[in-house]
Amino acid sequence: METTMKPTYIKRKRNGQISIKAGSKSERGIRWTIILFVVLTIAAFMFFDYTGLELWSAIIETGQNLKVMFFQPALNHFTWAEALYQVGVTLGLAVLATVIGSVIAFFLALMAATNLTKEWITKFVRVIVAFIRAVPTVLWVLIFAIAAGLGSEAAVLGMLFHSIAYLVKAFSEAFEEVDKGILEALKATGSGWWHVVTHGVLPSTFTYLLSWTFLRFEINFSVAVAMGAAAGAGGIGFELFMASGFYFDLREVGFITYAILLIAIILEVFSTRLKNRYFPSSMSK
């Protein structure tokens, strides 16, 4: 075969081999970012303050503490019923933040999806959402605590805020994956925007929206545990904080950890079941 292809189309590496990477700016950017992270991580370990730390005995003591925690769990300062109630409080915080958050995020995500909304609106929503996401949940809780006071209200608001920002990104990316042809076909029938959204976009992405919401719920549960301690939002997290930081009761810490683990497993099983039952097709795809 004659070489009809002009050599200028072929990109070569420095040693003359043909390159199969596009060699674009973004690719180089990614590579340098990774290198920078590795260097920073190594450097960080060198700058730690190691005085007074005897590594070997520290490891042994930590091991002993873990043994007490996980092999001799016990309840000392409150009862089973109380523990159950506190877990319920934590779950409640997570549910509240997730449910309200996912509903608000759904509407905002419609505005952030480039295939559904004008470009300047999507950019506007995206920038705001990226800003909210960049600030950690704890900080949002503390910001809301200025107005609402430390407690469950501030915790829910803060978690809600961050959940919305997180889900808007996830949802809008799911919306943008919808086949262009589906949107075109619906528009071509004379459908309005809401018709396209409810009967084209929603059925095509519903399983994704649900799994993202569940994932966020799992995150919110662990955040709610932390908020119980950090923001005095109550629940099992607060008990954990008291057991470890106030009573120094390792056995109780162990017990609470197991309780949290149990809930996490139950949530996982539950969400898998739900998905299998209502969306069997999403499993096979």
Place this chain on the structure above:
Amino acid sequence: MALLQIAGLSKSYDNETKVLKDISFNVKAGEFVSIIGPSGAGKSTLLRCINRMVSISSGEVIFDNAQVTSMKKRALRQLRTNIGMVFQHYNLVPRLTVIENVLHGRFGYKSTLQGVLGRFTEAEKEQAFYLLRKLGIVEHAYKRCDQLSGGQQQRVGIARALIQDPKLVLCDEPIASLDPNSSKIIMDHLKSITSELGITCLVNLHQVEVAQQYSDRIIGLNHGEVVFDGLNYQLTEDKINRIYGTQVRELITV
């Protein structure tokens, strides 16, 4: 009086290269017209200028005595409601059932709330089943669309276009993804139902033989220009060569 009048239509996506150049032709009510031409000739773009899925750069499109070029939101929805469209890749919502997909063709007649809630009248549902029966896929009415073969999906697509009660149906390469057998079924259905209901039909095709067999009239497009416009028996070998270019044509017929 022509149902569709196109005069001096030009289209450019990037303001530099013209995809359509000064296109003019009329289509009478009830006609079955094929548009043929090589890939990239601008066939899809031409169809999408008619129902304004893309904007028109210059020239006039007049459908049913209404000026299409300058239409805005409401008038545009009204226009699209009167024009059905059938696609190469069917473009159904795969997770929904056949009957749901067919009824999507009625959204143009619905208010936002009616449509969002999926409120369809019994008459509309009857009509949907009538069309499915006519197209021979009524037994699949409650199946999800992704469980159907390509030929069956395309028939759902046709039912969705027909339930709009359209004056004109635009078909963008409706058989390009189908085997010869399914292709024949689809073209037979398109031809018989549109002539029975008196619907005008504009079909993009790339098989010349199919165009000659089914259409009353053929329009040949090349590089965005109309190079042939005549009745199907007037399309002689050298006219075909003018549309496709000689060498390419030999490759296709072999």
